[in-house]
Amino acid sequence: MAILEVRGLELTLTRSMRGFRRQEVKVLDGLDLQVEAAGITAVVGASGSGKSLLAHAVLGILPEEAKLEGELLYKGEPLTLQRQEELRGREIVLVPQSVSYLNPTMRVGRQVRGVHLDKEKQRVKQRQAFARYGLSQETERLYPFELSGGMARRVLLAAATISEAQLIIADEPTPGLPQEGVQEALNHLRELADEGSGVLLITHDIAAALTVADRIVVFYAGTSVEAARASDFAGGGEALRHPYSRALWQALPQNGFQTLPGVQPLPHERPQGCHFAPRCPMATEECAAARPNRRELRGGWVRCFHAT
Ligand SMILES: Nc1ncnc2c1ncn2[C@@H]1O[C@H](COP(=O)(O)OP(=O)(O)OP(=O)(O)O)[C@@H](O)[C@H]1O
Numbered sequence: 242m243a244i245l246e247v248r249g250l251e252l253t254l255t256r257s258m259r260g261f262r263r264q265e266v267k268v269l270d271g272l273d274l275q276v277e278a279a280g281i282t283a284v285v286g287a288s289g290s291g292k293s294l295l296a297h298a299v300l301g302i303l304p305e306e307a308k309l310e311g312e313l314l315y316k317g318e319p320l321t322l323q324r325q326e327e328l329r330g331r332e333i334v335l336v337p338q339s340v341s342y343l344n345p346t347m348r349v350g351r352q353v354r355g356v357h358l359d360k361e362k363q364r365v366k367q368r369q370a371f372a373r374y375g376l377s378q379e380t381e382r383l384y385p386f387e388l389s390g391g392m393a394r395r396v397l398l399a400a401a402t403i404s405e406a407q408l409i410i411a412d413e414p415t416p417g418l419p420q421e422g423v424q425e426a427l428n429h430l431r432e433l434a435d436e437g438s439g440v441l442l443i444t445h446d447i448a449a450a451l452t453v454a455d456r457i458v459v460f461y462a463g464t465s466v467e468a469a470r471a472s473d474f475a476g477g478g479e480a481l482r483h484p485y486s487r488a489l490w491q492a493l494p495q496n497g498f499q500t501l502p503g504v505q506p507l508p509h510e511r512p513q514g515c516h517f518a519p520r521c522p523m524a525t526e527e528c529a530a531a532r533p534n535r536r537e538l539r540g541g542w543v544r545c546f547h548a549t
């Protein structure tokens with residue numbers, strides 16, 4: 242079952258310019274993805290491709306003047322602002338990029354327990370969650386500044402488990418971690434998925450994502466260009482559907498660092514046709530003239546006229 246479904250999501254933000262001018266920028270322009278219960282969908286793509294804004298849209302924490310179009314469905318029902326407020330921090334949980342999300346003035350045990358009627362029951366759950374992530378009982382008395390980075394992340398994971406989250410959104414959960422730390426954090430997400438949660442994993446690190454994810458969705462310049470099985474990322478990338486996915490795969494160290502010339506366009510600089518056309522080795526006139534629609538292909542989908 243799909244826990245989360247995103248269809249044709251578009252997001253326009255208003256940017257303040259010098260003086261009193263304000264400019265509307267379409268930052269997300271056609272995003273689709275699906276997160277299954279008991280599965281991990283990883284979103285990969287360059288910096289600025291729209292990954293965090295997607296997370297914020299799902300959580301309902303976009304800036305006030307944001308204009309959102311398209312469909313966001315949680316368990317098959319539209320995710321309205323009211324529903325987002327009810328579910329956020331309970332069924333839908335963010336494991337954030339930075340531990341600055343912890344309240345600096347509250348002991349971590351209390352933060353993780355949250356406000357609950359049954360204090361004792363909640364304390365038992367918190368201690369179980371801490372033990373699961375190798376946090377000693379003394380940790381609950383500490384303030385966030387007394388934690389190491391790795392401990393803080395485990396505290397955040399403990400908080401996600403005791404809230405009985407059904408959809409876990411992990412935005413770049415591993416920056417600056419040593420390799421073992423990265424794998425540990427990802428393995429914890431895999432465990433939560435195996436217990437039934439749906440996980441949306443946002444990351445730059447494709448190689449790490451592939452060790453735990455079931456599905457990969459590739460973002461480029463505010464658009465999702467492909468959804469693939471993790472196992473499609475193999476060999477020379479023959480099973481991949483979009484030339485940008487293949488370029489990401491070939492740029493990995495183990496595939497010889499073959500980098501693609503050019504840069505991703507900024508939101509206001511995007512070309513009229515396919516956003517990837519200016520860098521695409523397969524681009525034709527058709528690609529410059531019109532944007533390809535999403536189409537199903539070989540157990541995934543792609544937004545490219547030439548994919549076979
Ligand atoms: N409040 C805002 N107003 C205007 N533009 C914004 C705003 N927030 C983000 N953007 C733009 O939207 C685009 C997508 O940003 P987003 O933070 O989602 O990227 P990302 O894929 O998460 O990048 P990273 O990998 O660096 O975290 C970027 O071009 C960014 O500059």
Ligand code: NI
Binds near residue numbers: 292293294
């Ligand atoms: Ni981000």
